[in-house]
Amino acid sequence: MRRRLQQAALELFGERGYELTTAAEIAAKAGVTERTFFRHFADKREVLFDGETALSDILNSALREAPAELGPWDALFRAFEAAERLFVENRSFAEPRHRLIERSPALQERALAKTRSLIAGLASALRERGVPDHAAMLAAQMGMAALGHAVACWFDDGSSGLGDHLAQAFRKVRDLSASSPGIG
Amino acid sequence: MRRRLQQAALELFGERGYELTTAAEIAAKAGVTERTFFRHFADKREVLFDGETALSDILNSALREAPAELGPWDALFRAFEAAERLFVENRSFAEPRHRLIERSPALQERALAKTRSLIAGLASALRERGVPDHAAMLAAQMGMAALGHAVACWFDDGSSGLGDHLAQAFRKVRDLSASSPGIG
DNA sequence: ATGTTATTGTCAGTGACTGACATTATCTGT
């Protein structure tokens, strides 16, 4: 049922756009009532954000299983490497979805919130590895920024694999932050 | 009028919380109609997010005026230094507002969106300095993460100034990303 | 005083979302 609703929503959003599609229409297309729609999804946006637990699970377990002697930055890199498969497999599904989100501020807000909760999960896993509170959040945000950068470059330039772009992104973060402001 | 509405909203949100306060109540407390409220603010959340242009302006002009030979990381540091005053002066107003936002997912989403548009502005200013497209976004995100970290530490430990925390945050980013994943 | 313009009030309407309760599957043990 959830799948049917998600499918109907994707198609309608694709045709009329997110704001011009009512929840009742989605429900009707799926053959149910509007009320049923809101029993499956907390709100209209949520119908597009449902596969995110998989990524979170992979990242968290990868962080837990990473060698204890690894620092947060290397641990994050390993975690993202472990999630590479997920991105590659979902690419064809993720791209149209991304275009939808781009066109609607409301959806962008929700996407940001989802990313934020992913970051919070990463930070929490880093804290369990002994990283201090705020530093864990900082590292998680840096890592997520690097991941996003890698994915963006990967979308632009498919000739290299996501893994290559990821390693490059991590290097870029190091190089960008290499100078010492406040000293010079 | 905007001020009156914002003031009324702040008080009501403080008493009953954001979700339990209706736009009509805010308007009534300010002595106007609900319709007038929505003429001044695009939506109910926006009443709490209105002073953000000041920060954006300072950062952008600081980035434009920074010496051209400075790399993105140092330029960002200078920009944040230029905005320090703004944070110090608004601290007493920002703290209760922050507590309100923390308590409401809807407000958190909006706050994230505002931060995002700030980051986008930074990235755009960096591009004008010659930083390539995606790298500009990456650097802007890193900088914003550092700034957020500095502010968080500053809230926790007021004994040092925000400037000190900022320099420390930028150092932390460098140190965290210093290792070379994929090599070891 | 008169015309202009910006701000507000009024009203009717749409659409997201919720609570309460009835109805209908779906499943379980016998």
Next chain:
DNA sequence: ACAGATAATGTCAGTCACTGACAATAACAT
């Protein structure tokens, strides 16, 4: 196959965010 429990769905009424259209009023220039 049957009765009873459990879960998913339908129905309905209602609240609230938000919008468009138009009237009323205030502020201001001429």
